[in-house]
Amino acid sequence: xxxxxxxxxxxxxxxxxxxxxxxxxxxxxxxxxxxxxxxxxxxxxxxxxxxxxxxxxxxxxxxxxxxxxxxxxxxxxxxxxxxxxxxxxxxxxxxxxxxxxxxxxxxxxxxxxxxxxxxxxxxxxxxxxxxxxxxxxxxxxxxxxxxxxxxxxxxxxxxxxxxxxxxxxxxxxxxxxxxxxxxxxxxxxxxxxxxxxxxxxxxxxxxxxxxxxxxxxxxxxxxxxxxxxxxxxxxxxxxxx
Numbered sequence: 001x002x003x004x005x006x007x008x009x010x011x012x013x014x015x016x017x018x019x020x021x022x023x024x025x026x027x028x029x030x031x032x033x034x035x036x037x038x039x040x041x042x043x044x045x046x047x048x049x050x051x052x053x054x055x056x057x058x059x060x061x062x063x064x065x066x067x068x069x070x071x072x073x074x075x076x077x078x079x080x081x082x083x084x085x086x087x088x089x090x091x092x093x094x095x096x097x098x099x100x101x102x103x104x105x106x107x108x109x110x111x112x113x114x115x116x117x118x119x120x121x122x123x124x125x126x127x128x129x130x131x132x133x134x135x136x137x138x139x140x141x142x143x144x145x146x147x148x149x150x151x152x153x154x155x156x157x158x159x160x161x162x163x164x165x166x167x168x169x170x171x172x173x174x175x176x177x178x179x180x181x182x183x184x185x186x187x188x189x190x191x192x193x194x195x196x197x198x199x200x201x202x203x204x205x206x207x208x209x210x211x212x213x214x215x216x217x218x219x220x221x222x223x224x225x226x227x228x229x230x231x232x233x234x235x236x237x238x239x240x241x
Contacts, residue, residue: 001085001127002030004215005078006054007146008134009038010047012208014172015179018050021212022058030219031085032058032212033077035065035149037142054208067145071152078129078153083122090118124162128186129153130215135170136206163188167218171211172204179210186222 004025012018022032036051048064055062061081065073090103103114131153133146150168157164165186173181 001082001125002219003060003078003081003127003129004030004032004058004132004212005074005129006032006034006132006134006208006212007074007149008034008036008047008051008206008208009136009138009142010036010050011138012050012206014205014207014210016209016213018208018212019053019057021209021216022054022060025212025216026057026059028216028219030058030216031060031081033060033081034058034062035070035074035077036062037067037070037139037145038064067142070142070145071149074149074153075156078156079122082125082127083118086118086121086125090114123160126162127157127160127164129157129164129166130218131166131168132180132211132215133168133170134206134208135203136172137203138206169211169215169218171214172207179207180214182218 025032032055034051034055036048038047038051051064052062061077061084063073063077087103103111106114131150133150135143139146154166157166165188166184167182167186168184169180169182171180173179
């Protein structure tokens with residue numbers, strides 16, 4: 001399962017619309033979840049509306065959190081989206097096999113078995129989470145809360161039975177017009193994410209849409225590399241004597 005977890009205060013102001021970018025991600029099988037750390041007033045309302053639209057277009061969930069609630073929100077959102085993704089897949093299968101997409105319409109004994117399978121898959125399925133962190137100037141007062149949230153998320157992912165990999169990006173990437181920067185490539189060592197924060201420099205504009213497109217392209221390259229490895233392994237096995 002592929003996810004982008006965007007942590008932002010909203011109010012993108014550079015480049016392609018983040019809603020369009022999130023829709024592109026969803027079309028390519030990547031769920032976009034958004035945790036909003038928003039301010040009060042008109043600016044906060046505008047940011048909140050954008051956060052909801054991004055998640056809706058990305059097939060994911062959005063939650064608004066105060067800084068003190070951020071850690072629990074990030075963990076909950078990740079777990080809930082895993083279950084939602086599995087439920088959607090199960091419902092598609094039910095529609096094909098039984099002509100119904102509603103788990104509730106199943107007989108009680110069948111319903112219980114389906115729910116048990118969903119819970120088990122939620123713990124055992126392979127999960128990839130690309131963290132995309134808004135490092136614009138307006139997020140600077142919230143950086144410590146974001147750091148604590150990511151540290152707790154790493155512990156939560158480690159506790160899963162299935163394999164979990166994490167990658168980390170922040171935006172804007174640099175003072176030289178870079179929209180997004182990769183901080184940590186795919187790794188099962190999820191603890192490495194928290195060590196990146198002392199190096200982050202909060203600055204500049206908020207190119208949320210271009211940053212999402214950057215992560216989508218990163219997923220594409222990873223998928224292409226995996227396909228090439230699989231094909232190479234298959235060719236080698238054909239010639240092994």
